[in-house]
Amino acid sequence: MNGLVAGPLNVHIGRRPILHDVTLGPLARGTVTALLGPNGSGKSTLLRALAGLLPAHGPITLNGQALSSLSRPAHARLCAYMPQALPPPIRMQVMESVLVSLRVQGGSLHDEAFSQAMETLSRLGIADMALRFMDELSGGQRQLVGLAQALVRSPDLLLLDEPLSALDLRHQFTVMDLLRRETKKRRMVSVIVLHDLSMALRHTDVATMLAKGRVLASGPVREVVTSAILAQAYGVQARVEDDASGMPMVCVDGVV
Ligand SMILES: Nc1ncnc2c1ncn2[C@@H]1O[C@H](COP(=O)(O)OP(=O)(O)OP(=O)(O)O)[C@@H](O)[C@H]1O
Numbered sequence: 001m002n003g004l005v006a007g008p009l010n011v012h013i014g015r016r017p018i019l020h021d022v023t024l025g026p027l028a029r030g031t032v033t034a035l036l037g038p039n040g041s042g043k044s045t046l047l048r049a050l051a052g053l054l055p056a057h058g059p060i061t062l063n064g065q066a067l068s069s070l071s072r073p074a075h076a077r078l079c080a081y082m083p084q085a086l087p088p089p090i091r092m093q094v095m096e097s098v099l100v101s102l103r104v105q106g107g108s109l110h111d112e113a114f115s116q117a118m119e120t121l122s123r124l125g126i127a128d129m130a131l132r133f134m135d136e137l138s139g140g141q142r143q144l145v146g147l148a149q150a151l152v153r154s155p156d157l158l159l160l161d162e163p164l165s166a167l168d169l170r171h172q173f174t175v176m177d178l179l180r181r182e183t184k185k186r187r188m189v190s191v192i193v194l195h196d197l198s199m200a201l202r203h204t205d206v207a208t209m210l211a212k213g214r215v216l217a218s219g220p221v222r223e224v225v226t227s228a229i230l231a232q233a234y235g236v237q238a239r240v241e242d243d244a245s246g247m248p249m250v251c252v253d254g255v256v
Pocket residue numbers: 013014016018037038039040041042043044045046
């Protein structure tokens with residue numbers, strides 16, 4: 001089976017149960033999935049479990065292959081994960097940090113590594129930062145570098161935890177647009193944690209809404225981001241409306 005299928009998954013951190021019988025997918029190749037839910041609902045935990053960074057009880061298969069059966073390097077070749085925390089402001093040039101990310105996949109760098117890294121920086125609009133040092137960049141600029149580090153690896157599974165949190169309005173749109181195009185072109189499965197529900201409506205294909213470590217709803221994003229589900233998940237009174245150009249947006253009127 002192509003794409004990602006996970007669950008039912010149960011995840012404990014220490015003795016604490018965090019995820020309860022969570023299922024995800026099947027998520028087809030070439031699609032972007034939004035992982036939604038209130039603070040503490042388990043989004044990052046699920047992403048880390050998919051990335052193989054937390055032990056999960058339950059099956060996770062990618063393109064028919066059980067991820068749990070893979071060695072760390074083999075897992076890293078298939079899957080790129082960008083955590084919620086921004087890349088640290090260390091004394092390393094941007095280009096070097098992107099090349100280091102390519103090396104996570106194991107082996108030595110191939111001849112095209114440099115041009116591949118440069119092309120990824122260009123697509124994100126930060127080619128001019130290639131020789132700058134990470135500890136001289138703003139938070140948003142470092143987040144764009146973090147995205148370059150993930151994208152340059154052309155993974156089969158792209159996992160991004162709040163990739164827009166430090167970005168300005170223009171970059172939020174250009175990054176989501178780029179992620180959608182790259183996901184289609186490279187036939188990746190992309191799973192992205194987002195708090196901006198209008199962004200999810202406009203730029204993702206399917207969504208899973210978590211609440212208290214369980215799946216509340218799953219399916220096409222417009223069927224998941226609804227007044228009823230938002231009331232249940234977040235405790236807000238909200239409407240989903242189309243703006244003048246027909247694009248969906250979430251308007252919050254208050255709390256329930
Ligand atoms: N290291 C840990 N030890 C114990 N509990 C943890 C740990 N990390 C996370 N948790 C708990 O797991 C639950 C889910 O956390 P998680 O970070 O997955 O939520 P989230 O949906 O990503 O939240 P947010 O939107 O705030 O980032 C929370 O109740 C949190 O307190």
